[in-house]
Amino acid sequence: MILDITPGIQHKGYDFPFELGEAWPEDFWGGDAIAYEEPVRVSGVYRITEEIVIVEATAEAAILAPCARCLTMTRVPVRAALSEAYARRREGDPKAPEILEEQYLYQGHTLDLTDAVRVALLQELPSRILCGEDCKGLCDVCGCNLNTTTCSCQKDAFDRNPFSALASLAREMPDAPYSTLGEDQTEEV
Numbered sequence: 001m002i003l004d005i006t007p008g009i010q011h012k013g014y015d016f017p018f019e020l021g022e023a024w025p026e027d028f029w030g031g032d033a034i035a036y037e038e039p040v041r042v043s044g045v046y047r048i049t050e051e052i053v054i055v056e057a058t059a060e061a062a063i064l065a066p067c068a069r070c071l072t073m074t075r076v077p078v079r080a081a082l083s084e085a086y087a088r089r090r091e092g093d094p095k096a097p098e099i100l101e102e103q104y105l106y107q108g109h110t111l112d113l114t115d116a117v118r119v120a121l122l123q124e125l126p127s128r129i130l131c132g133e134d135c136k137g138l139c140d141v142c143g144c145n146l147n148t149t150t151c152s153c154q155k156d157a158f159d160r161n162p163f164s165a166l167a168s169l170a171r172e173m174p175d176a177p178y179s180t181l182g183e184d185q186t187e188e189v
């Protein structure tokens, strides 16, 4: 995601509006494969003062990430504010301004916004993505998706051990007394 800053170099100190859109390939975040459903969009302004480019923008994307319960790829619209400083890379120049380690760098007349936009967007992803609040998840025994398939595992378990099957049913039911424990705790059991 490349921003041409030629006008800003010619007119330092002025705000220049910009708008970029780019289709991104599949990606990984938190150990999960994710995808960008439509082109990632960024719009904002940049301004050059001395050797530093300040970018203030908003990034938007529709990210496909797996549901925490059933693993179905789920669309999550994400919007992130971006405020970054890019320092000009000047290798071997003893008079180069001190560059902070976490600061982004640029060279020539272009900025590569990809890393900053990617991190800003992915940090906005919820830590627990659900395809729906009532997602039934996967069967513990056969692994089938209980939202779309009915298996007989729960019934078989009930035949073998009615008490443990009842306990697991109670955990799954949102209106059960166990639900006062909170979603995360009931999921962990």
Ligand SMILES: [Zn+2]
Residues within 6 Å of the ligand: 067, 068, 069, 070, 071, 072, 130, 131, 132, 135, 136, 137
């Ligand atoms: Zn789900």
Ligand SMILES: [Zn+2]
Residues within 6 Å of the ligand: 139, 140, 141, 142, 143, 144, 151, 152, 153, 154
């Ligand atoms: Zn099953």
